[in-house]
Amino acid sequence: MLELFQYQFMQRALIAAVLVSISCGVVGSYVVIKKIVSLSGAISHAAFGGVGLGYFLGVNPVLAAIPFSIISAISIGGVKQITNISEDTAIGILWSVGMAIGVIFINLTPGYAPDLFSYLFGSILTVSNTDLYIMFVLDLVIIAIVFLFRREFLAVSFDEEFSNVVGLHALLVYMLLLALVALSVVVLIKVVGVILIRALFTIPAAISKQYTYNLRNLMIIATILAIILTSLGLILSFIFNLASGATIVMVLAAAFLISYYIKG
């Protein structure tokens, strides 16, 4: 089996699996404990608008997705405060509008968008060196922000109202947390695609949450678990010639069921 990793694309894919796992282990832990799974879904789908824009402007779609997902994250976070639109409604709107913008930009782009499918369902084997650099830098940014604001994120995840009482600006911290989710979406977009991202945010952290009551340990366990499971998914997809993103998600789901069965 080791000869698999003689291929350069396979080496890149494995590095990508590790980079993705760091991001979804750390940010996914917040997504799960703060219960913002569907919000993370909206941010990832909105990011597709950025991918379309990237095609249209001829820049790297992953880079173009960064401002798009951050703006959508912050607007969902703020909508409840500024308007009387509920967060749930905002999620529903942004989810499909982001996709629609992406599709329209791609329509407007002359020619055929060859790897469009990979942004929808992921394609870890086509990850380029540039993609890896972007993912690496974003992972560093994510870890730095989490390290600096870990106290604030914990307080706001646990009890927003009390955070306000002790003088913490809960809304700003919440928006920063959503921006973190947005950055993480960008890390994951090439590997699993906007449609399957939620599985990576949710499943490793949800499994790990059954085994620890400490947030830092939760992040570490979720990251390690994600590395093992995404690598396994990657190898299986190669052996059986299946779509990598979908295979990774199925491996995650199987792990979730097994762990639930053992624990339950």
Added chain:
Amino acid sequence: MTLKAVEINHLSIKFNEQLILNDINFSIEEKDFMAIIGPNGGGKTTLLKVILGLLTPDEGKVKVFGKDPKKAKDLMGYLPQRLDFDHDFPINVFETVLMGRYHGLLKKYSNQDHKAVIQALKDVEMDELKDRQISKLSGGQMQRVFIARAIVRDPKLLIMDEPMASIDPEMQHSFYELMSRLKNKMAIVLVSHDVGAVSTHVDKIACLNQKLYYHGPVEDSAEGLEEVYHCPIELISHGIPHRVLKEH
């Protein structure tokens, strides 16, 4: 001249055009222990949130120790009503209480903060369970942890929303014992919809149902209560061992 803990003048607040609080006037002295009672939906929680600076009134003035409530956050401790948070949240008792010592962005918790947490946990007799995950606590223990979180800053004003709601009857006694110890150090205001729960430990009582109907020492408040509830006083002062109001 001593500053009043809370001073409220002509306070009104609306939600969606509906008047929740109407021309509220009252004050709380330093080291007062005051209970605000009233029916559900009478605006009790809203009033507390105005004092805490979480809501801005449409009309009127609110001062906490002479300051704008938003600038007096260091002086207040808060016990929220709802305990409907995620019980599986990855956090233990110590970390929960430590949040009450939050100082500001990027500021670490110091040794002093850690000591204050242990002291607050001792005050509520929960120091032995400091490493326990919160999902493994009973409702009453959980409530003690949240009281510890409220007093860990050494507030001068302790604000409690329905503190009796999740305390079992046996714990009521120790709760009031704790309150009588605390009231030497701080002003306390609690709200409750259950008149029977309010004990003789309270110095003052007020009734809130959109308007604040009465404000004063406990013994004289029978008529005020009748006016708010529109029902005979005997019906609501059912907590005989902890009778609030004298017979009449």
